[in-house]
Amino acid sequence: MGPNGRARVRFGRAELEGNAGEPLLATIARHGWPNLVRSVRYHRPRGPFCGVGDCAGCLVRVNGVPNVRACRHRLRDGEQVATENSWPSPRFDVAGALDLVFPHGVDSVHGLRRPSWAAPLYQRFARRLAGFGRPPTPAPPTAPPPARTLRADVTIVGAGRSGRAVAEALVHRGVRPLVLERRPVPLAPTTEGGPVAGTELLGSATAAILPAPATAEPAGGSGGLELLGFDDAGGGIRVRTRALVLATGSYDAGLVFEGSDRPGVVTADLAVAPLGLPFEEVVVVGGAERARQVVERLEENVVAVVAPAEISPELARAAVERDVPLYPRSRLVRGVGRGRLRAVELGRRDGSGRFRLACRSVVLAHRRLPNAQLAFQAGARRRWVDVPGAYFPVVDALGRSDVPGVYVVGSAARPSAEAAPTPERVAGAVLGDRDGGPAPAAVPPRPSEIVPYYRELLREPRRGKWVLCPCEDVLLDELERAAERGYHGLELAMRYTGVGTGLCQGRYCLPEAIAILAVLERRPPAEVGYVTQRPPLTPTPLGALASLERPEPSEPRP
Amino acid sequence: MTLARRDYRTVVVGGGVVGLYTAHHLVRAGAGPVLVVDRGRLSAGGSGRNGGGIRQQWETRATIRLAREAVAAYRGFASEFGHNVWFRQGGYLFLADGAAEMARLERVRNVARAEGLDVRLLGVPEVERLVDGIAPGACLGGSYLATDGTLYPYPVLWGLLEALRRAGTEVAYGVEVTGVARDDRGRLAGVLTSEGRVATGALVNAAGGWSGELSRRCGLDVPNVATRHEILATEPMKPFVDPMVVRASDGLYFSQSMRGELVGGLTVPHPPGVDGGVPSSARFLTSMARALLTLLPRLAGLRVLRAWAGFYDDTPDGLPLLGEDPRLAGFVHANGLGGHGFMLAPSASRRAAQAVLGEPVDPEAREFSPGRFLAPGGASRVEGLQLG
Numbered sequence: 033m034g035p036n037g038r039a040r041v042r043f044g045r046a047e048l049e050g051n052a053g054e055p056l057l058a059t060i061a062r063h064g065w066p067n068l069v070r071s072v073r074y075h076r077p078r079g080p081f082c083g084v085g086d087c088a089g090c091l092v093r094v095n096g097v098p099n100v101r102a103c104r105h106r107l108r109d110g111e112q113v114a115t116e117n118s119w120p121s122p123r124f125d126v127a128g129a130l131d132l133v134f135p136h137g138v139d140s141v142h143g144l145r146r147p148s149w150a151a152p153l154y155q156r157f158a159r160r161l162a163g164f165g166r167p168p169t170p171a172p173p174t175a176p177p178p179a180r181t182l183r184a185d186v187t188i189v190g191a192g193r194s195g196r197a198v199a200e201a202l203v204h205r206g207v208r209p210l211v212l213e214r215r216p217v218p219l220a221p222t223t224e225g226g227p228v229a230g231t232e233l234l235g236s237a238t239a240a241i242l243p244a245p246a247t248a249e250p251a252g253g254s255g256g257l258e259l260l261g262f263d264d265a266g267g268g269i270r271v272r273t274r275a276l277v278l279a280t281g282s283y284d285a286g287l288v289f290e291g292s293d294r295p296g297v298v299t300a301d302l303a304v305a306p307l308g309l310p311f312e313e314v315v316v317v318g319g320a321e322r323a324r325q326v327v328e329r330l331e332e333n334v335v336a337v338v339a340p341a342e343i344s345p346e347l348a349r350a351a352v353e354r355d356v357p358l359y360p361r362s363r364l365v366r367g368v369g370r371g372r373l374r375a376v377e378l379g380r381r382d383g384s385g386r387f388r389l390a391c392r393s394v395v396l397a398h399r400r401l402p403n404a405q406l407a408f409q410a411g412a413r414r415r416w417v418d419v420p421g422a423y424f425p426v427v428d429a430l431g432r433s434d435v436p437g438v439y440v441v442g443s444a445a446r447p448s449a450e451a452a453p454t455p456e457r458v459a460g461a462v463l464g465d466r467d468g469g470p471a472p473a474a475v476p477p478r479p480s481e482i483v484p485y486y487r488e489l490l491r492e493p494r495r496g497k498w499v500l501c502p503c504e505d506v507l508l509d510e511l512e513r514a515a516e517r518g519y520h521g522l523e524l525a526m527r528y529t530g531v532g533t534g535l536c537q538g539r540y541c542l543p544e545a546i547a548i549l550a551v552l553e554r555r556p557p558a559e560v561g562y563v564t565q566r567p568p569l570t571p572t573p574l575g576a577l578a579s580l581e582r583p584e585p586s587e588p589r590p
Numbered sequence: 591m592t593l594a595r596r597d598y599r600t601v602v603v604g605g606g607v608v609g610l611y612t613a614h615h616l617v618r619a620g621a622g623p624v625l626v627v628d629r630g631r632l633s634a635g636g637s638g639r640n641g642g643g644i645r646q647q648w649e650t651r652a653t654i655r656l657a658r659e660a661v662a663a664y665r666g667f668a669s670e671f672g673h674n675v676w677f678r679q680g681g682y683l684f685l686a687d688g689a690a691e692m693a694r695l696e697r698v699r700n701v702a703r704a705e706g707l708d709v710r711l712l713g714v715p716e717v718e719r720l721v722d723g724i725a726p727g728a729c730l731g732g733s734y735l736a737t738d739g740t741l742y743p744y745p746v747l748w749g750l751l752e753a754l755r756r757a758g759t760e761v762a763y764g765v766e767v768t769g770v771a772r773d774d775r776g777r778l779a780g781v782l783t784s785e786g787r788v789a790t791g792a793l794v795n796a797a798g799g800w801s802g803e804l805s806r807r808c809g810l811d812v813p814n815v816a817t818r819h820e821i822l823a824t825e826p827m828k829p830f831v832d833p834m835v836v837r838a839s840d841g842l843y844f845s846q847s848m849r850g851e852l853v854g855g856l857t858v859p860h861p862p863g864v865d866g867g868v869p870s871s872a873r874f875l876t877s878m879a880r881a882l883l884t885l886l887p888r889l890a891g892l893r894v895l896r897a898w899a900g901f902y903d904d905t906p907d908g909l910p911l912l913g914e915d916p917r918l919a920g921f922v923h924a925n926g927l928g929g930h931g932f933m934l935a936p937s938a939s940r941r942a943a944q945a946v947l948g949e950p951v952d953p954e955a956r957e958f959s960p961g962r963f964l965a966p967g968g969a970s971r972v973e974g975l976q977l978g
């Protein structure tokens with residue numbers, strides 16, 4: 033660390049300075065809107081998108097390790113940071129010409145196969161374009177950081193609002209839960225407050241692998257669940273626990289339109305994250321509470337609020353106070369601009385009008401989706417919920433999933449419209465209370481909003497690329513081709529197009545793909561199905577996994 | 591799913607690469623109508639879960655011949671079926687980390703050379719050139735064949751399926767075969783399915799990891815065992831390793847896909863059997879990571895993106911079962927291909943189709959005769975290179 037907690041890093045040819053421990057992205061963003069990387073297939077410009085460490089929009093190379101997320105990496109003095117997948121720079125990348133040469137993309141299933149003698153050339157070319165960063169630079173072999181094994185009766189994943197509430201209720205009953213939190217602790221001041229007294233809180237710890245109990249190894253006699261993860265230093269974490277409470281929260285969904293992958297189009301998670309991105313001329317997409325938070329956060333930088341449906345009175349009030357015009361019942365048709373968004377084109381949903389709004393950013397605050405992947409990985413049953421348009425784990429009135437010992441609470445478990453059990457009742461159930469009390473009243477199902485939205489949008493004429501999956505540059509056209517050829521259902525569409533196989537593990541593309549497939553295949557989204565949730569649910573370093581390897585049980589112990 | 595007819599000349603059980611290829615050979619020979627049934631969906635079996643490794647280095651001459659024919663088929667696949675399978679001939683490199691392995695690779699080299707393949711034994715410096723960053727002392731050398739490679743499996747399935755459907759062949763997913771019906775002379779007369787009974791004179795068992803189960807359902811005891819195999823893919827990187835790399839001692843293997851992901855697996859002990867679905871295990875992830883880092887320690891910071899598992903069927907001698915079962919006329923095996931069913935599918939299924947058509951089998955295909963396990967003492971030799 034430098035003097036006064038400052039840190040200096042080399043960034044390409046420049047030197048950057050910031051507070052040691054702050055997100056690297058914040059340091060970089062002080063010098064303007066960061067365009068750090070190009071996309072894999074067409075080398076389209078990409079910028080930060082999700083702000084929570086899941087997308088492929090802020091990848092950089094740090095000290096010879098490729099594909100590091102700048103939004104999650106903590107600044108350390110003396111580091112070497114470089115951009116990836118672009119030459120000479122992400123702003124002017126020679127290979128970016130491909131995007132212009134192939135305005136409708138390349139059909140890799142049927143194309144690039146003639147003449148047959150040219151196949152090796154196509155292959156070499158395609159390989160060079162793919163793959164973000166160069167492989168890790170050979171480093172002097174260092175022993176991997178040792179793995180940590182933690183045991184707890186009750187473990188909570190996520191120190192957000194619901195995780196903290198259940199933790200408090202458990203502490204109140206004399207139990208000391210282990211709490212894993214992906215963000216560093218002490219937590220940066222958030223609306224959720226600081227750590228809960230009486231818990232064992234482990235920060236910078238990402239839970240990644242929760243094998244279904246049937247496939248887990250006999251857990252050393254202790255029974256129960258085994259959860260694997262890693263910390264920000266790359267060390268492995270193994271947790272043995274009897275009960276696991278997933279309080280992994282929710283995230284802001286993506287949205288597909290022409291140019292939706294342009295730098296400047298971001299989620300509300302990014303807009304409210306303490307990353308200091310220089311927002312200006314922002315169009316906020318959404319009609320309710322999340323959009324209101326964004327308007328309050330970005331204040332005078334907001335130039336318009338666009339909502340696919342109605343706009344709530346609270347949001348309208350917040351916008352009108354700031355002289356922000358409102359566009360209810362509208363859709364985003366096109367993002368204009370290459371290196372960075374310059375404008376968006378909007379259409380009224382009833383077809384009555386078309387507008388162009390100058391803007392530098394679009395903030396997506398229209399739907400929040402559950403982070404329930406760990407539960408699905410463990411084999412929890414799922415149910416499709418039309419609003420917001422996502423799969424939720426099936427849980428009972430006490431938060432119990434159908435995987436023994438696994439509970440899901442908060443926005444990971446149910447959409448906000450559904451009544452949730454109180455933290456006290458969840459804590460009671462975790463500790464063995466049988467009495468569930470009255471079940472929360474069921475919420476009448478609402479018809480899907482996102483499916484009709486996409487049904488209308490798909491009628492729009494298409495000019496440029498509509499990128500469905502920004503991690504892998506999968507285009508909407510490819511999904512249509514899959515449907516046309518009879519590869520129906522999400523599983524087959526994923527194999528046919530590669531949608532959902534990128535770095536974000538499908539978080540941003542699969543929910544949209546389901547809604548779009550429902551339109552293309554003319555059946556309800558629930559029938560489009562889902563894909564197997566494969567471990568790990570977040571990219572996990574090989575070093576961390578290796579550190580968790582145990583000797584064969586039969587091997588003699590030294 | 592209802593079937594179009596009640597009688598077919600041949601029913602192929604299994605809509606994976608072997609079943610689809612067998613049907614393709616039959617249809618091309620004019621031996622329709624053929625029905626392909628599969629109880630799952632397209633690519634649900636091993637054919638939708640494999641690493642796409644295609645090699646010709648084997649200890650068994652007959653297998654080398656199958657492999658060479660298959661390589662030729664995959665080279666021509668794109669023009670024959672209109673689907674780009676991205677068959678990249680980046681070579682296969684087997685690494686020996688002990689004297690016994692080195693001797694085994696030498697044997698392979700000799701057999702392969704006798705078959706006209708340019709397999710070369712490499713020393714450590716040549717290995718280091720092929721595998722940038724390999725740990726010092728990680729191997730004694732290896733064997734290498736430049737025309738081996740990898741392909742992208744799914745387009746093979748799509749190309750075959752679409753060609754079959756264009757030719758009017760019925761491929762029915764979601765239909766399960768539960769047994770066979772015999773005529774009064776004990777020959778095959780029909781197939782029992784979840785959609786009722788279908789009359790046919792020939793059944794091809796191309797049920798992959800479930801082929802043993804299917805044979806037994808039809809009253810035929812076979813030695814095939816279902817093996818679970820797991821594999822993972824890392825984040826994509828720029829190309830840095832061309833060949834598929836296989837360590838002969840523990841079966842660790844990896845290659846870099848067209849998308850830049852490192853895709854690899856490891857033989858980890860699993861209880862055999864097909865119960866409990868095909869979820870991945872934590873044990874595989876940790877063992878695989880450990881094994882990979884002993885070879886390429888520089889990858890410690892690289893992240894694993896996803897892991898998955900699948901089933902294939904192994905035989906006691908590591909050789910497939912191809913041909914008619916001596917105990918039931920009309921029942922043809924196209925199975926026992928182990929972890930190599932994709933690379934051998936085009937040619938192995940041709941042998942199965944020949945058996946259905948009653949054509950004379952190639953002399954070397956006798957090594958694959960399903961009757962070999964019935965003879966006292968069983969099979970005589972074992973393929974030693976059942977890795978990667």
Ligand SMILES: Cc1cc2nc3c(=O)[nH]c(=O)nc-3n(C[C@H](O)[C@H](O)[C@H](O)COP(=O)(O)OP(=O)(O)OC[C@H]3O[C@@H](n4cnc5c(N)ncnc54)[C@H](O)[C@@H]3O)c2cc1C
Pocket residue numbers: 603604605606607608609627628629630631633634635636637638639640641642643644765766767768796797798799800801804819820821855898899900901902903924925927928929930931932933934978
């Ligand atoms: C992780 C992994 C990696 C691999 N890597 C490679 C590799 O690199 N190279 C290589 O060559 N091979 C590899 N293999 C092996 C290869 O995938 C298989 O050998 C090959 O796909 C077998 O094809 P198949 O058509 O025989 O079987 P499958 O693709 O498994 O198809 C069998 C089908 O039969 C159906 N079926 C089963 N029973 C019934 C029934 N009673 N009624 C109706 N339908 C039924 C199933 O639903 C299934 O779809 C790998 C396998 C795995 C699992």
